[in-house]
Amino acid sequence: MKTxxxxxxxxxxxxxxxxxxxxxxxFFAGHNNPGGGFIGGLMTASxxxxxxxxxxxxxxxxALPINFTSFIAxxxxxxxxxxxxxxxxxxxxxxxxxxYYQLPILGEVELxxxxxxxxxxxxxxxxxxxTIILTIAEDDK
Amino acid sequence: xxxxxxxxxxxxxxxxxLMAIFRYKITFQKWLSVISIVLAGLASATLVHQISxxxxxxxxxxGWQAPFGISFVADMFAALLILTTSIVxxxxxxxxxxxxxxxxxxFYFYPFLQFLIMGVNGSFLTxxxxxxxxxxxxxxxxSYVLITLGGTRVQLRxxxxxxxxxxxxxFLFLVAIAYLYAIMGTLNMAHxxxxxxxxxxxxLLTTVAILFLIVxxxxxxxxxxxxxxxxYSAPPTAVAAIFAALLTKVGIYAxxxxxxxxxxxxxxxxxxxxxxxxxxxxxxxxxxxxAYWDIRKILAYNVxxxxxxxxxxxxxxxxxxxxxxxxxLIHDMIVKALIFLLGGTMIVxxxxxxxxxxxxxxxxxxxxxxxxxxxxxxxxGIPPLSGFIGKVFxxxxxxxxxxxxxxxxxxxxxxxxxxSLMKIFMNGFWGETxxxxxxxxxxxxxxxxxxxxxxxxxxxxxxxxxxxxxxxxQAAEGLMNPNLYIEAVLNGDS
Numbered sequence: 001m002k003t004x005x006x007x008x009x010x011x012x013x014x015x016x017x018x019x020x021x022x023x024x025x026x027f028f029a030g031h032n033n034p035g036g037g038f039i040g041g042l043m044t045a046s047x048x049x050x051x052x053x054x055x056x057x058x059x060x061x062x063a064l065p066i067n068f069t070s071f072i073a074x075x076x077x078x079x080x081x082x083x084x085x086x087x088x089x090x091x092x093x094x095x096x097x098x099x100y101y102q103l104p105i106l107g108e109v110e111l112x113x114x115x116x117x118x119x120x121x122x123x124x125x126x127x128x129x130x131t132i133i134l135t136i137a138e139d140d141k
Numbered sequence: 142x143x144x145x146x147x148x149x150x151x152x153x154x155x156x157x158x159l160m161a162i163f164r165y166k167i168t169f170q171k172w173l174s175v176i177s178i179v180l181a182g183l184a185s186a187t188l189v190h191q192i193s194x195x196x197x198x199x200x201x202x203x204g205w206q207a208p209f210g211i212s213f214v215a216d217m218f219a220a221l222l223i224l225t226t227s228i229v230x231x232x233x234x235x236x237x238x239x240x241x242x243x244x245x246x247x248f249y250f251y252p253f254l255q256f257l258i259m260g261v262n263g264s265f266l267t268x269x270x271x272x273x274x275x276x277x278x279x280x281x282x283x284s285y286v287l288i289t290l291g292g293t294r295v296q297l298r299x300x301x302x303x304x305x306x307x308x309x310x311x312f313l314f315l316v317a318i319a320y321l322y323a324i325m326g327t328l329n330m331a332h333x334x335x336x337x338x339x340x341x342x343x344x345l346l347t348t349v350a351i352l353f354l355i356v357x358x359x360x361x362x363x364x365x366x367x368x369x370x371x372x373y374s375a376p377p378t379a380v381a382a383i384f385a386a387l388l389t390k391v392g393i394y395a396x397x398x399x400x401x402x403x404x405x406x407x408x409x410x411x412x413x414x415x416x417x418x419x420x421x422x423x424x425x426x427x428x429x430x431x432a433y434w435d436i437r438k439i440l441a442y443n444v445x446x447x448x449x450x451x452x453x454x455x456x457x458x459x460x461x462x463x464x465x466x467x468x469x470l471i472h473d474m475i476v477k478a479l480i481f482l483l484g485g486t487m488i489v490x491x492x493x494x495x496x497x498x499x500x501x502x503x504x505x506x507x508x509x510x511x512x513x514x515x516x517x518x519x520x521x522g523i524p525p526l527s528g529f530i531g532k533v534f535x536x537x538x539x540x541x542x543x544x545x546x547x548x549x550x551x552x553x554x555x556x557x558x559x560x561s562l563m564k565i566f567m568n569g570f571w572g573e574t575x576x577x578x579x580x581x582x583x584x585x586x587x588x589x590x591x592x593x594x595x596x597x598x599x600x601x602x603x604x605x606x607x608x609x610x611x612x613x614x615q616a617a618e619g620l621m622n623p624n625l626y627i628e629a630v631l632n633g634d635s
Contacts, residue, residue, distance in 0.1 A: 073162045080155060087144045093151075094203040 005054070012054040019047035027122055031110075037118035041125025048130060057137070068134065071127025079120030082113050145191070146200040146213045148184040149223045149262040152177050157255030167243070170251040174234055177255060181262065182227030188220045193612060197619065197629035199268070207631045208332040214268035214630055217616035218467065221609075222265050222394060225471050228598060229386045229478045230258050232591040236482050237379035239587035240489065245290050245377070253290070257283035257383065264391045268630055270321070271328045273395065274314055277360070281307050284388060287380045288372065299375035306368040310359035317352040324349065331630035334403045334623050342406035350404035350411050354396065354418075361392025363452055364418040366445045370429065373444065374437035374494075378485025381437075385444050386478035390470060393451055397466070400455060401620040408458055416456035420550045422449030427557030436484045436494045436569075439561050443480065443520065446554050447473045453547045454535040462538020464617040469531025471613075472602060476519050476528065479595035480562070483513045486592065487569055492582035496565060501574030505581075508589060510570040512596045517562035519599045522555050527602035 023043030030036030052060050086095035098112035156177030160170045191198055192215060200213040215223075234254065241250055260280025267273050285307075289300040322328060324345060325336050337346060355365070362369045369389075373381050396415070404411055426445030433439050451473065454466030486509060488494045490502065503510035519526035522533075532555065539548035602609075619625050 069164075070162060073158045076154075076158045080151065080158070084151075092201055092204045093144055093147050096203060 008054050012050050016047045016050050019043060019050070023047060027118065030118060031112065031114065037121030038125055041122040042129060044122070045126050045129035045133075048126075049133060052134070052137075068127045068130040071123045072131070075120040075123030075125075075127060077120070078123065079117050082117045082120070085113070143191070143198045143200055143215075145184060145188060146198050146215045146266060147202070149181045149188075149227075150259055150266060152181045152184065153255040153259040153262070157252040157259065160252040160255065161249060164249065165247060167246050170246070171238055174251045174255060175231065178227055178231045178234060178258070181258070182224060182231070185220055185223040185227055185262075188215050189217070189224055189612060192217050192220055193615060197625060199629050208327055208329045211272050212268035212329060212331070212630050213266050214331075214626065215266055216619045216626060216629070217612055218397070218620055219265040219394075221467070221471060221612060221616055222390070222474075223262050225474045226258065226261055226265070226387060229474050229595075230254075230383060232482070232595045233379050233383040233386070233478055235591040235594070236382065236485075236588060240485070241377060241379055248290060250287075250290060253283045253286045254383070257287065257387070259283075261387050261391055265394060268330050269328055270330055270333065271318055274311070274318060277314070277391070277395075278311065280388070280391065281311070284384065288376045288384075290380075291377065296375045299371045302368055303372040306359065310356055313352065313359070314356045317349060317356055320349045320352065329630070330398065330402055331627040335627055335631070337403055337406065342404060346404070347407050347410055350399070350407075351414065353399050353404070354411065354414065357392045357396045357399070358418065359392075361389045361396060361452075362422070362445050362448050363392070363396070363415075364422050364425075366422065366426070366448070369445060370438055370441040373441040374435075378482060378488070382478045382481035382485065385440070385481050386474045389444060389448055390474055393448060393470065396452060397455055397620065401463075402623045402626060405458075405623065412456050412458055415452055416544055416547050419449040419453040419456055420547050422446075423453070423550050423554040424449075427554040427561075430561035431557055431564075434496045436488060436496060436565060439496075439565060440481055440484050443558060443561065444477060446558055447477065447520075450532070450535060450551055450554070453544075453551055454538055456547065457535070457538040457542035457544055459538045459541045460617060460621055461534050461541060463620050464613055465531045465534025465536075465538055467531075467613050467616050467620075468534060468606075469528070471609075472519070472527040472531050472599070475595055475598050475602065476516060479592065479599060480513075480516045480520060482588070482592050482595070483509065483516055484565070486585055486588050487513075487565075489583035489588070490581050490585065491576060496568050499569045500572040501570070501576075503570040504574040505576075505578050506570075506585060509585060509592075510566070512589075512592055513562075513566055513570065515596055516599065517559065517566055519603070520562060521559035525600070525603050527599045529603060530606050 023040045026035035026043060027037060027040030030040070083094040086097070087093050096113045098110055100108055100110050103109050156173050160173055163169050188198060197214060197216045201207060202211045202213065237250070237254070257280055260276050260283060263276035264273055264280060267276055285300065285304050288303055289296055318328070321333070325333055327333055327336060357363070359365045373384055376384065400411060400415070423446050426442050426449060429442035430439050430446060433442065451466050451469050454462040454469065487499065487502065490506070491499050493499070515526065519528045522528040532551070536548045536551055539551065
């Protein structure tokens with residue numbers, strides 16, 4: 001008889017949302033507080049892992065039809081691209097630029113080119129963590 | 142500031158990522174990998190030209206000034222090595238096109254080859270010791286994948302040893318960096334050199350220097366080579382050739398960089414130790430090369446002999462010896478790839494690496510046979526070929542420095558190398574032909590092109606010594622005078 005994990009299912013739906021929000025918070029906090037692309041990426045990966053653990057493997061695959069290996073490549077391209085952009089204007093590779101902007105809701109915000117670089121790190125971490133775990137999980141076919 | 146300095150690292154990196162995205166488009170990957178290596182080669186050739194005119198080129202990443210940011214430094218030594226890397230990798234790549242098989246190609250073979258080359262180029266170019274560690278890891282992780290890719294029994298067995306020994310040596314590398322940082326408080330090599338010169342190299346620093354020697358000795362196969370013969374005979378030929386040509390050479394480069402730039406104040410201790418290790422490496426490698434009757438093993442031990450010879454040039458530390466080492470390093474990268482490709486082609490033809498089961502290949506494959514002959518003579522150091530000039534300078538340098546025993550061992554092991562390769566040539570190519578053309582397990586079609594390319598390179602390098610003499614002398618001058626390097630990094634424009 002199949003056990004009914006209704007408690008687990010209901011709880012993990014809520015918890016996953018919280019973890020995802022927290023991981024995004026960590027990602028953006030990285031510049032001035034503890035956090036950043038690496039830890040944010042790991043948190044996101046753990047949230048997705050929780051979904052994979054609680055629900056059926058194939059169901060999540062249907063809901064999230066993503067090839068996580070392409071995340072790695074996309075992240076690396078982001079990171080290199082931000083470094084490369086500065087060389088086009090004659091600055092050394094990986095020079096970072098920043099400026100202050102007035103955004104509608106958030107008020108004055110410092111926007112830096114370190115952010116897309118960190119986004120690259122974030123994508124690579126998510127991609128690698130999930131690729132490792134899913135590859136081992138799918139091994140027995 | 143010169144953004145060209147980082148291009149030999151970035152081009153293979155970007156190419157590798159693009160290939161990983163288009164995983165099943167094999168033709169696209171082949172074209173892109175050729176284009177990327179050619180572009181990296183052109184960038185390094187331009188660098189060689191620029192350095193010969195304007196001196197050492199530097200790039201401070203992110204625009205941060207030298208001791209605070211990461212510097213990339215292309216001096217002549219590094220630039221010559223990345224240029225040679227490009228030449229060798231294009232030959233191995235062409236060999237891989239015809240020999241590696243679709244199974245491996247679908248599982249990211251070409252991307253990882255690009256990442257390996259990226260790590261090698263990065264290690265040659267970086268001017269920061271922790272960044273050197275990172276580039277070592279990039280190179281090693283790509284090599285872990287390439288050594289296991291395919292998953293045959295012997296590959297898995299040897300890769301466990303290979304990964305274990307390299308994890309250990311990387312750990313020791315980190316510990317050594319930690320000690321150095323605790324004592325000196327900086328990681329930039331030029332700044333380190335300056336501070337070591339100011340503080341004087343006391344016992345503590347010499348100990349750290351010896352720890353670095355052990356770390357790089359593990360990577361380069363200097364006396365601590367026991368992992369090498371097994372690991373280098375496991376992977377497919379194209380991969381083994383690129384390992385033999387590049388991986389140990391990065392370790393050698395790191396020893397050169399550390400002991401000419403940073404720890405050059407106590408040659409009585411450190412350079413003597415290098416001399417002893419180099420002598421033993423040559424002797425043991427030579428004995429191993431003579432003892433085996435297996436093509437892969439013989440060739441792997443030949444790698445070890447060359448490591449000892451190149452480092453005996455550093456141990457002597459005279460200007461002639463260093464020039465000889467640079468010549469021999471360039472020669473050895475090319476000719477080691479060549480001899481591994483030749484040995485691999487023989488194994489493809491007869492389906493075994495046991496020398497006693499091979500005979501009379503020259504009747505059906507004269508071109509292969511005579512190219513093997515040329516490669517063997519070049520490795521042994523016969524005059525018109527490229528191995529000669531380096532050996533002469535190294536021997537001259539060791540005699541000048543009074544290390545007669547080391548020069549003697551160098552000459553003796555030349556005979557051992559010649560014997561071991563002639564053993565392959567005479568047993569494998571001469572004698573009665575026991576395999577007719579249609580009984581052979583594989584063909585040489587397409588494999589002879591990269592081999593021919595490298596053979597032409599070794600002959601050209603031997604005949605055209607005058608042509609590159611200027612560059613090699615500039616490289617040796619840079620190694621003998623660390624001040625040039627320090628000037629360029631710390632006081633250069635930016």
